Amino acid sequence: MSHRVIRGGAIAAALTLTTVLAGCTGGGGGGETPTGSGPIDPTACDGVTLSFIGLDGEQGDKELADWRAEHDMTLQTTSTADMSQLIAAIKSGQQFDLATMTKDDAQRMVEGGIFQALPTERLGNWADMVPGMAESSNIRDADGVIYGAPIAWGDGPFVYRPDKAEIVDDRLSILDLTKPEWKDRFVLFNSPGRSFYFIGNALGFDSPNLTPEELEEVAATAKTLVQNAAAFATNYQDATDRMVSGDVDLVINGWQAQVAAAAERGVTLDWGYFDEGRTGWWDAIAIPTTAQNAECAALYIDQMIGVDAQVQIAENLISGVVNTQAIEATAGGPADVYDYESSVMDPTTNVFGPMIPQEDVPDGMTSYQDWLDAWEQITSGS
Amino acid sequence: MKPNRIVAALQLAPASVYYSALFGAPLLVLVAYSFYTTENFDFVPEFTLDNYVTAWTSEVYRTYFIRTLRISAITAAVIAVVAFFYSYVITYTLRAHRSLLYFFVLVSMFGGYLVRIYAWRSIFGTEGIANSALMSTGIIAEPLDLLRNGEFAIIIAMINFYLPLGILPIYAAMQNVGPGQIEAAQDLGSSRLGAAGKIVLPLALRGVTVAFVFTFIATAAEWLTPQLLGGTEDQMIGNRIAYQFGAGFDWPLGAALAVTLVVVLAVLLGALFTVVRRWVR
Structure with missing residues (x-):
């Protein structure tokens, strides 16, 4: 192919790239925002x-x-x-x-x-x-x-199969799940939030306000928790499926709706709360x-x-x-x-308080990005 | 420009535009993003090599890359072997039924990808079909770890998904190796297996290489299968790339990881082609 063709192609590619890059700036944007004041026009959705x-x-x-x-x-x-x-x-x-x-x-x-x-x-x-x-x-x-x-x-219970897991008074410590008897018997979501929060409380820290040293201890325990888990659930439906099929006995991040969903398929589930608190x-x-x-x-x-x-x-x-x-x-x-x-009736209640660090944290405390980095280290298996 | 070159350029134009727009441009954008900086969850066009430093030096990502390459290499190698023998059977042994056998290959591509993953989910697992069957027949007393969610499950499922991708190029390559050449080898005292290894394999080696390359590339980019069939420490680099483009809010790092994967694959496969080319000579 001649140099002219190659040069033409290169110019075309450069123009294409420039055009595409011009449209690629961070953060979507460009949409409409609600305008006006007072109540929204009740006909705002007509024909939309x-x-x-x-x-x-x-x-x-x-x-x-x-x-x-x-x-x-x-x-x-x-x-x-x-x-x-x-x-x-x-x-x-x-x-x-x-x-x-x-x-x-x-x-x-x-x-x-x-x-x-x-x-x-x-x-x-x-x-x-x-x-x-x-x-x-x-x-x-x-x-x-x-x-x-x-x-x-909802109030974030753990959900389990009572016919396969004996849990007294529907209470359990998150640390129980790090024991060998729970190996490959539960699932959790691929996110540090609840696990770190509960483990931090179990270790006597003030979750989610953790210092780097405290986070290190939490992460060490969380590693055992992750290694003990059978898999990561991708969503509530997935977690329910795994419990209904008998593959696992418990999901850490549960939802009461799973009980009804499993009942429709002939499987009895129950729920309980960790000793370390509830996470709405x-x-x-x-x-x-x-x-x-x-x-x-x-x-x-x-x-x-x-x-x-x-x-x-x-x-x-x-x-x-x-x-x-x-x-x-x-x-x-x-x-x-x-x-x-x-x-939910008391705005100061802790159930819906932050379970993970807010984006702006005081000096000396770990941020959510620190939690994510620690989680990434754990789940990499390195 | 000579008229025949103009004609050639015009003939190439549709494909060139298509690939430039749908492959080349996105790839270039990805490369550009990989040099961006992330500030306040947004990516800004300030040149940096930090993303590549992280991608190349982080122990975490090295673990993901090594796991990904290991899983993909095993999967692609198994596919190449199985696909070779399946193609051999179609082409030479059961030649009369080759349309039917070839149809089976195509049929296996009909099932939805997600449906097949969930089918494998029912096979693997503590109380999956595999463990349950072995336990009910008394072969094992406890569920086998190997048959739970994990790397083995990922590899088996991916072999199932990508086997057709391996069979097609090998089958095509074998069409250039006539049955007469095998018969000649057997007349000279070679066994059927010996003829396959000494005659067919070298002549169809390019097809086998392409099968390996296709499946290696495809599996190295996987993220859904490890997510649904893997355990908690079996995620691949694709899962981390997907994460960085989403909740990680770090497109530049995700882009650097993706570009790194492309470069690593290109180097490894380039080396493979070089070795194969020398061997064929």
């Missing part, structure tokens, strides 16, 4: 198609079906239980109007700039948000700006920076935290409701397993 990415079952697919029909709107869902995929999708500029924000990743998601501020003052149902959620520091940035609306919560979880919905229909997204979020949707979500997910006006309506139902007073 909203796109959602995140945990399946938490997009209001069933719960807001009638509302969507009334407004002639459509919901497009991209399901993923992997927050890494969700973050990468938004970060690379893919357009989504709504996305899941999970408690453990919330701070990084906020600091990472993938969500835009949520105009809670314009959401009619925000005033009824349970105080433990409304006041949570996890949904805020350092300036106190709110980025997500919790829609479901919540999932929120937030508006990505790439949203094209942010006004409608805000209205949709307002519907998701409304009483009617909340009662249905609680029943479908066996989760706690986030709307104080909906608590009464769940009594006697499948989701009537939560103690609201000790969990």
Whole structure:
């Protein structure tokens, strides 16, 4: 091939690269933000198609079906239980109007700039948000700006098969799982959060505020825990599958909904709490920076935290409701397993406090990145 | 430019544009990102070699790379051997049924990737089909570690997924080795296995090499199979790359790891091709 052809190709490649790089700057962006003041226009969603990415079952697919029909709107869902995929999708500029924000990743998601501020003052149902959620520091940035609306919560039990694991009074220490008798009998998620938090408490430290020396001790114990585990569960469904199949007897990061899911398949599961405390979880919905229909997204979020949707979500997910006006309506139902007073009605309660270090930590304390590095070292097997 | 060269350039244009846009440009972007700096969870175009220093010197990533190369090399080697004999059987031994046997190869590619991973999940595990069968027949008293989630499960599953990728080039290469050459070897006293090793293998070696290379590259980039079939210390470098592009918020490091993998594979496979070329001569 002649030099001219080669040179032409090189110029074309350079131009292509320049064009592509020009469109590749960090942090998605470029989307619409909710505008205006006062309550959101109730017709903001009329005829709109909203796109959602995140945990399946938490997009209001069933719960807001009638509302969507009334407004002639459509919901497009991209399901993923992997927050890494969700973050990468938004970060690379893919357009989504709504996305899941999970408690453990919330701070990084906020600091990472993938969500835009949520105009809670314009959401009619925000005033009824349970105080433990409304006041949570996890949904805020350092300036106190709110980025997500919790829609479901639970209190983070371990879930197990009582026919295969004898656990007295549903109580267990996280350190028990480091013993040989638990070898290959449980799964956990591939994240340091709960494991480090519990182990830190078990060793007498003030989790999640750990010094480097304390983190080192925690990581040493966590290594035994990880080596004792059968595998990493990729999501709750996966963990349930493994317990139903008899492959494992317990999942560290459980959810009461797993009990109902397993019961449908003829397997009895139960749940309990670690001696080292409870670690609540919540999932929120937030508006990505790439949203094209942010006004409608805000209205949709307002519907998701409304009483009617909340009662249905609680029943479908066996989760706690986030709307104080909906608590009464769940009594006697499948989701009537939560103690609201000790969990979410007191904003100072520890259940939904930080389980991992916040992004800004005092000098001499370990950051979440330190935790992640320690976890990476453990799971590498090096 | 001469007319025939213009025609050649025009003929190459569609493929060149296609690969430049869908392969070359993303790869160049990846290379560019690998020199970026990460600040406050964002990547900024400030040149740095730190990502490569981390990728090359970190004990953690070295462990991931070595594990990845070991798993991929074993998988690709087993596939090359199995694919060679399967192709041999199709081409020479059961030649009358080759359409059916070839169809079996293609059929094995029909099943969804994820579905097949979950099928293997039901086979491996403490109470998986494999351990349960061995225990119920009294062959073993306790579940075998080997048949739980782990490296062995990953390798077996990947052999299943990528075997067709190995068979196709070897089968194609064997079409150039006529049955007459094998018959001639046997007439001269060689066994069937000897003919396969001394006649067919050297002549189809390029196909075997391509089969190894295809499957080595494909498996080295795996992340889903180790995630779903591996234990807690069996993740591959693909899992770490995927993580850095997601919750790790460190695209530059993820890009450096990915580029490093490409370079390592290119060097290793370049060496392999050199050795094979000399051997064939």
